[in-house]
Amino acid sequence: MSTTELSFPPLLWGEEVTTDALEHACMRAAAGCDAGLVAWRAAPDVVQGALVFAPEVPLQQAMAMLPVCGVGFQNALGVLAPPEVSVHLDWSGGILVNGAACGRFRVFASDHDPQAVPAWLVVGFTLPLLPASDRPGDTPDQTALYAEGCADVQPPALVEAWARHTLNWINRWEDEGGRPLHAEWRGLAHGIGEDVVQDGRSGTFLGVDEAFGMLLRTEDGTDVIPLTTLLEEAP
Structure with missing residues (x-):
């Protein structure tokens, strides 16, 4: 399936790339491209998608x-x-399929000041399709999409569906506030109630606050780790 065959919803548009899709999206965003760009790459062993935002x-x-x-x-x-x-x-962006790690989301922004309105924000995922090793039993906590009974999932169709469902949640977030998103996310969240290590701190993952900051119960009380700690430097 080529880029012209992908059907993105209104306000979104696609660019198929042969390089890293997340890096491409960041470079296009820094160059001033319009919000709504979906950069994507489908290789035999991996699929990537990245969406450019212009936050207000x-x-x-x-x-x-x-x-x-x-x-x-x-x-x-x-x-x-x-x-x-x-x-x-x-919480930190990882994707789990049948309980094992299977790729992750990453996030980049033009400005890391939590109180500033960034010129752009890029959120993207990398999802392995095939195991990195021919001995997957050596790493039972890691998997790949096709190893989990999903060989019929076509990467371009996944990118297209991701864009469509994501736009739906963007619209709900804008129209209804954060409550529906919080309810949906909490039902999908991994590790709530478990002991975790995040941002160099250990404690029990209690859930998230209104801004999706991690609530971490430690020996000294409850800490809030904001999502902005997950930001990476743009390529």
Whole structure:
């Protein structure tokens, strides 16, 4: 399936690339491309998708686009994959398929000041299609899409569905506020109630606050780790 055969919803448009799709999206965003660009790459062993945003709110609020994109991905794969395949989301961007790590989301922005309105924000995923090793039993906590009964899922169709479901959640976030997104995300979240290590701190993952900051119960009380700690430097 070529780029011209992908059908993106209104306000979104695609660019198929042969290089890293997340890097491409960041470079296009920094060069001033319009919001709504979906950069994507489908290789035999991996699929990537990245979406460019032009936030109108401070970065601390705009970071909600990370869980928005994650929920959109889960909804998309949930439709395309066999019904017995489970898909969950890690707070820090990880994707889990049938309980094992299977790729992740990453997030980039033009400005890392939580109170500033960034010129652009990019959220994208990398999903392995084939195991990195011919001995997957050596790494039972890691998997690949095709190793989990999803060989019939076509990567371009997954990117297309991800864009469509993500746009739906963007619209709901804008129209209805954060409550529906919080409810959907919490039902998909991995590790709530478990002991975790995040941003160098150990504790029990209690859930998230209104801005999706991680609530971490430690020996000294409850810490809030904001989503902005997940930002990476743009390529």
